[in-house]
Structures are given as structure tokens and as C-alpha cells.
Amino acid sequence: MTTTPMLEIRNLHARIEDREILKGVNLIVPKGEVHAIMGRNGSGKSTLSYVLAGREDYEVTEGEVLLDGVNILEMEPAERAVAGLFLAFQYPIEIPGVATMTFLKAALNAQRKGRGEAEISTPDFMRAVKTAGEKLNVDSDMLKRALNVGFSGGEKKRAEILQMALLAPKMCVLDETDSGLDIDALKVVSEGVNALRGPDRAMLVITHYQRLLDHIVPDVVHVFSDGRVVESGPKELALELEAKGYAGFDGEKAA
Amino acid sequence: MSAGPVLKLTEAETTLVAQLGARGAAAEAERLLGAGLPTRRVEAYHYTDLRQLLRSVPVLAEAGPATQGPLSIPGAVALSITNARVGPIPTLAQGLHGQKGQGGVLAQRDDVLVRLNSALAGEHLALEVKGAVTVPVVIDRRIEGAASHAAGAVKLFVADHASLTLIEVFSGSDAAHVGNHATAITLGKGANLTHITLNVMGPTATHFATNEYHLGAAAHLRTLVVQAGGALSRTQLFPTYEGEGATAAITGLNLVGDGQHVDLTMDALHAVPHTASKPLFKTIARGRSRAVVQGRLVVARNAQKTDAKLMAQGLMLSDEAEILTKPELEIYADDVVCGHGSTCGRLDEDHLFYLMSRGISKSVAETMLVRGFLAELIDPITDETVAALLHTLIDSWLER
Numbered sequence: 229m230t231t232t233p234m235l236e237i238r239n240l241h242a243r244i245e246d247r248e249i250l251k252g253v254n255l256i257v258p259k260g261e262v263h264a265i266m267g268r269n270g271s272g273k274s275t276l277s278y279v280l281a282g283r284e285d286y287e288v289t290e291g292e293v294l295l296d297g298v299n300i301l302e303m304e305p306a307e308r309a310v311a312g313l314f315l316a317f318q319y320p321i322e323i324p325g326v327a328t329m330t331f332l333k334a335a336l337n338a339q340r341k342g343r344g345e346a347e348i349s350t351p352d353f354m355r356a357v358k359t360a361g362e363k364l365n366v367d368s369d370m371l372k373r374a375l376n377v378g379f380s381g382g383e384k385k386r387a388e389i390l391q392m393a394l395l396a397p398k399m400c401v402l403d404e405t406d407s408g409l410d411i412d413a414l415k416v417v418s419e420g421v422n423a424l425r426g427p428d429r430a431m432l433v434i435t436h437y438q439r440l441l442d443h444i445v446p447d448v449v450h451v452f453s454d455g456r457v458v459e460s461g462p463k464e465l466a467l468e469l470e471a472k473g474y475a476g477f478d479g480e481k482a483a
Numbered sequence: 484m485s486a487g488p489v490l491k492l493t494e495a496e497t498t499l500v501a502q503l504g505a506r507g508a509a510a511e512a513e514r515l516l517g518a519g520l521p522t523r524r525v526e527a528y529h530y531t532d533l534r535q536l537l538r539s540v541p542v543l544a545e546a547g548p549a550t551q552g553p554l555s556i557p558g559a560v561a562l563s564i565t566n567a568r569v570g571p572i573p574t575l576a577q578g579l580h581g582q583k584g585q586g587g588v589l590a591q592r593d594d595v596l597v598r599l600n601s602a603l604a605g606e607h608l609a610l611e612v613k614g615a616v617t618v619p620v621v622i623d624r625r626i627e628g629a630a631s632h633a634a635g636a637v638k639l640f641v642a643d644h645a646s647l648t649l650i651e652v653f654s655g656s657d658a659a660h661v662g663n664h665a666t667a668i669t670l671g672k673g674a675n676l677t678h679i680t681l682n683v684m685g686p687t688a689t690h691f692a693t694n695e696y697h698l699g700a701a702a703h704l705r706t707l708v709v710q711a712g713g714a715l716s717r718t719q720l721f722p723t724y725e726g727e728g729a730t731a732a733i734t735g736l737n738l739v740g741d742g743q744h745v746d747l748t749m750d751a752l753h754a755v756p757h758t759a760s761k762p763l764f765k766t767i768a769r770g771r772s773r774a775v776v777q778g779r780l781v782v783a784r785n786a787q788k789t790d791a792k793l794m795a796q797g798l799m800l801s802d803e804a805e806i807l808t809k810p811e812l813e814i815y816a817d818d819v820v821c822g823h824g825s826t827c828g829r830l831d832e833d834h835l836f837y838l839m840s841r842g843i844s845k846s847v848a849e850t851m852l853v854r855g856f857l858a859e860l861i862d863p864i865t866d867e868t869v870a871a872l873l874h875t876l877i878d879s880w881l882e883r
Contacts, residue, residue, distance in 0.1 A: 281840045304844075306840075306848075317837070321834055321837040323852070326852070335841035335843055338844060338847065342842060391841065
């Protein structure tokens with residue numbers, strides 16, 4: 229049985245200024261699956277997430293990224309989001325003066341408009357935010373504040389997952405979602421993510437700690453080193469990595 | 484008698500000298516004849532060299548028809564000054580009293596715009612507020628007809644513990660008017676005033692306005708000066724904190740587009756102990772334009788415990804835009820908290836990317852961020868109809 233993967237990355241090379249950071253990434257995430265990317269700091273994991281989302285600072289020099297069969301590399305960041313890609317930021321950006329609710333509504337309606345759907349009514353929108361917020365302990369007080377401004381680390385991450393729930397993307401990329409979270413916050417966020425797993429959605433979870441993967445259990449683990457995937461395997465690979473350290477995998481790559 | 488003027492007058496100066504003479508202001512005419520309009524060598528006009536920028540001055544305004552201004556606020560008390568003449572004064576809401584007075588309204592000051600207005604303003608609108616007036620008062624200050632020079636004036640007295648929202652809208656026919664307006668406001672003990680001025684003059688007009696404020700004990704003032712119109716504009720704010728416990732949020736917004744020179748200048752005097760102010764001036768500049776923001780805080784020797792923080796923020800939307808900011812602190816007391824800050828830059832790329840990564844198009848994201856930049860100025864305006872008017876004005880500028 230062959231179906232179109234949700235995300236297919238083919239020989240992706242990217243650089244920032246003169247420095248090549250992604251050096252031929254190959255990766256396939258089928259629909260319905262959750263894949264993890266593990267790698268040490270500086271291996272290019274976060275760059276991969278930014279390149280997928282379309283950040284301008286990076287120049288793609290080679291390769292393709294297919295989202296549900298469509299090459300997204302020529303698209304603007306907003307078009308990629310409309311096409312169903314969502315990046316949960318490692319460091320969500322604080323934007324003073326832009327109310328969280330205003331932002332959520334603008335984002336939701338921009339995506340609906342992009343897909344040729346009607347704008348959501350205000351009561352429907354309020355209901356959707358309330359429902360999504362309850363599961364993630366995001367109260368209305370938080371939503372009344374400016375976007376991410378003065379949010380604690382945990383609040384920022386919960387707000388990211390709230391956006392993900394509301395925007396219902398096809399492909400979720402979670403960049404170091406566990407960073408800055410204590411164990412309780414990690415549980416809430418993981419449960420929020422797990423609730424969004426489904427046959428028509430795929431996820432790519434980027435982390436350098438195995439601990440997140442106890443909560444969000446992946447189908448496949450990829451080891452990332454020096455700008456490419458050097459090893460892929462079942463979830464047990466994460467444990468092996470924890471035991472051996474990344475150095476062992478760098479060696480294998482070199483061999 | 485010494486012979487002749489020491490300086491060759493510009494066309495604008497020649498006209499002004501003649502107009503002062505015609506209005507019987509011989510001393511002022513003589514002074515202008517000797518000194519001319521201020522140049523960049525005069526500190527307060529360093530970035531707004533009037534001798535250079537004010538090329539010509541049209542004839543003094545004749546009485547024109549009182550017309551409806553461009554912006555109306557439902558339910559507001561509507562007053563007008565057209566071509567420097569006070570319009571008919573309707574029966575006012577309870578607590579409000581208005582009448583026509585003679586002459587100018589500003590205190591003497593070594594400033595050319597103040598002196599010109601005082602010499603040329605034939606009459607003024609005098610308003611008095613007692614108690615809490617809940618409906619906003621709007622004064623339509625228009626210059627109608629062919630290009631003319633108008634020096635209008637308003638005097639407002641807010642009695643002890645009274646409160647009011649006053650909005651002044653400056654507009655006019657599409658001609659090269661020179662408006663030089665004055666507003667003098669006195670706040671009694673515990674009085675509370677929100678004063679909003681909107682400059683929406685036509686694209687060839689020159690707009691000068693001087694707002695003088697005297698704050699009594701425990702009085703609270705909020706100002707918002709919005710400058711969006713005119714080829715050359717300068718609004719001067721002269722607040723004096725005269726009673727202990729007086730506080731003010733002096734705010735201003737310059738919306739500066741291609742070909743415009745817009746200046747917002749504040750010179751504040753904290754004269755007594757225990758007063759506080761937080762001047763906040765924001766500028767958005769695009770096209771080939773120049774914005775000037777000057778803020779001076781003077782703290783008198785006995786004005787201990789003054790708490791004053793001046794902030795200027797600029798947002799540049801083009802390569803050719805220029806924002807010049809000059810903060811000055813002059814502190815003679817030794818137990819105060821005073822400071823100033825200034826930022827200037829473009830829209831933040833990280834902010835833009837974050838919004839776009841959620842599906843919001845670049846142009847919408849930019850608009851959201853610009854509105855976000857301004858939120859700090861508009862959010863404190865609690866009157867919903869007034870806030871809506873401001874949003875409309877800003878949005879139409881952004882879409883221009």
C-alpha cells in the first residue's frame with residue numbers, strides 16, 4: 229500500500245549567509261505518524277524547523293520539501309501555514325500591543341480565507357478557544373493579555389499548543405517544546421499534543437532530551453547530526469541514544 | 484534711529500510683518516523685522532528651521548461660513564472655530580459654559596508661534612467646566628475657502644474636581660493655509676481632563692498649534708496629539724505642574740508620510756514637589772519624510788519627588804524616512820526620579836515571521852504590528868466613540 233507521505237524532505241541543503249547548516253536532509257513522515265528528531269545543540273535541528281516554516285534568513289540551495297505531495301519551498305510562510313504546516317516555536321515571540329484573542333482570530337480567519345472557507349463567527353470562535361483552552365489550562369486572563377507578553381515559559385508553550393489545536397494543521401513541527409517546562413507543565417503540554425494525534429495528521433517532534441518522548445511516544449526516531457539524519461529507528465533508538473550519547477552516532481556516520 | 488532691517492526678510496517674514504502691522508501689533512512687527520523667523524541656530528527650532536521651511540504666508544483669514552468638520556462624534560457637544568472666528572455657541576450640556584472672548588489666550592513666552600498667535604488672534608472661545616461632564620466636547624477648528632492665515636484660540640477652565648474630554652479637530656479646505664492655533668487650559672484642584680487634538684489638514688497646509696496647560700493640585704491630564712495632515716506641522720505642548728500631586732500622561736502620535744515635515748515639541752515645567760508625568764511620543768514615518776520629536780523636562784529647585792519619564796519611539800517604514808529625537812532633562816532639584824528613553828527602528832522581523840507562520844499574510848501582519856505599536860496610545864482612551872474615531876483615522880492613514 230502506498231500513500232502520499234504527509235511530509236517528505238529530499239536532500240535538503242540550506243545555509244545562513246555563507247555557512248551551510250543543512251547538508252542533505254532526507255526524511256519521510258507518513259500520515260498518522262509521530263516522528264522524533266533528536267540531536268545535540270547546534271546540529272541544525274532548529275534550522276530545519278525554520279526552513280520548513282519558511283524563515284527568510286535561510287537560503288535553500290538544494291532539495292525539496294513536499295507537504296502532502298506539494299512542494300512548499302517556493303511558498304511564503306503564510307501560504308505554508310494555509311497549506312497545513314504548523315511550527316510550535318522553541319521560543320514563542322512576544323508581541324506587545326497585539327492582543328492574544330485578536331491574533332488567534334486573525335490567524336484562524338486568514339487560514340480559512342486561504343482555503344476558500346467562510347470566516348468563523350465570533351460566538352463559534354469564542355467557543356472553540358474556550359474548549360481548546362480548558363484542556364491546556366489556558367484561562368481567559370491569559371488570552372486577554374498581549375501575545376506571549378509576560379507569559380511564563382510554561383504559558384508560552386501551552387499557548388503554542390492552543391494555537392495548534394485551534395488551527396488544526398496537517399503537519400505539526402514541534403521545536404524543543406519541552407525546553408523550559410517543569411514536569412507538571414510537560415505533562416499538560418504532552419497531553420495536549422497527544423490529543424491532536426490522528427490518522428490525518430503527522431508530527432515531527434524536535435528535542436534533545438529523551439524525556440519528552442516518554443510523554444509523546446514517537447513511531448520513529450531520527451538521529452540528527454551535522455545537518456543531516458544519520459540514523460533512523462523505532463522509539464527504542466531514543467533510549468539507546470540516551471545510553472550511548474550522540475558521539476556514538478557521529479562515529480557511525482563517519483564510518 | 485538706526486537705519487533699516489539688519490536682515491533681508493523672506494517672503495513669509497515680509498507678509499507676517501505687514502500682517503502684524505495691520506493688526507496694530509507694532510512691537511511684534513518690529514521684533515520680527517529684527518530677528519526674523521527662527522532658524523536652526525535657535526535651539527527649539529534646530530530641526531524645524533522655520534525660516535527655511537515656511538516659504539510664504541497667505542492673507543489673514545476673513546470670516547468664513549461655519550461648516551461641519553470632517554469627523555463627527557455621535558452625542559458630542561459640537562463647537563466650531565472657522566477661519567479664527569468663534570462659531571455660534573449652542574445651549575451646552577449641564578456644567579458647561581461657553582462664550583466668545585477678545586484677544587489671545589497664551590501666556591507670554593519667548594516663542595515666535597506664541598507671539599504671533601497672541602498678536603493676531605482677534606477673539607477666542609472661552610469654555611468653563613464645572614462638575615463631571617460625561618459627553619465629549621468637540622471643537623471643529625477649520626480654515627475654509629482660499630489659502631489664508633488663521634490664528635484661532637481656545638481657553639478652557641476645568642474647575643476643581645470637574646472632568647471633561649475635549650477633542651479639537653484641525654481641518655480645512657484643500658489650500659496652502661497657514662494655521663497658527665492656540666489652546667490654553669487650566670485644571671483646578673483634582674480636575675481631570677482628556678485632551679485630544681487631531682491634525683487632519685490638507686496636504687499643502689501648514690499647521691502650527693500651541694497647547695498650554697496649567698495643572699493644579701492633584702489634577703490629572705491625559706493628552707493625545709495626533710498629527711497626520713499638513714505639509715509642515717508643529718505642535719507645541721507646554722505643561723506646567725503647578726499644584727502638588729498633579730499628574731499627566733502627555734502622549735503624541737506623528738503619522739508622517741511622503742513630503743511631510745512634522746514636529747512635536749514638549750517643554751514641561753515641574754514647578755512644585757510631588758508631581759508626575761509620563762510623556763510618550765510615537766512616530767510612524769514612511770516615504771521621504773521627516774519627523775521631529777523634542778521633549779524637555781525642567782524640574783525646579785523645590786520640585787522634590789518629581790517622577791518624570793520621557794519616552795520617544797519611532798517606527799520607520801521606508802529607507803528615506805527620518806526621525807529626529809531630542810530629549811532634554813534640566814533638573815535643579817536633588818531628590819527626583821527622572822529619565823528619558825528613545826527607540827527607533829523598523830518592524831521586527833521575528834514578530835513578522837511569527838505572525839506569518841500562523842497564516843497571516845505579510846501585509847496584514849504589518850498592519851497588526853503597526854496597530855500594536857500604537858495600542859499604548861489608543862488603549863487608555865476610555866470613551867468608546869472617541870477610540871473608534873481614532874482607530875478610523877489611523878486605519879485610513881495606514882491604507883493611504
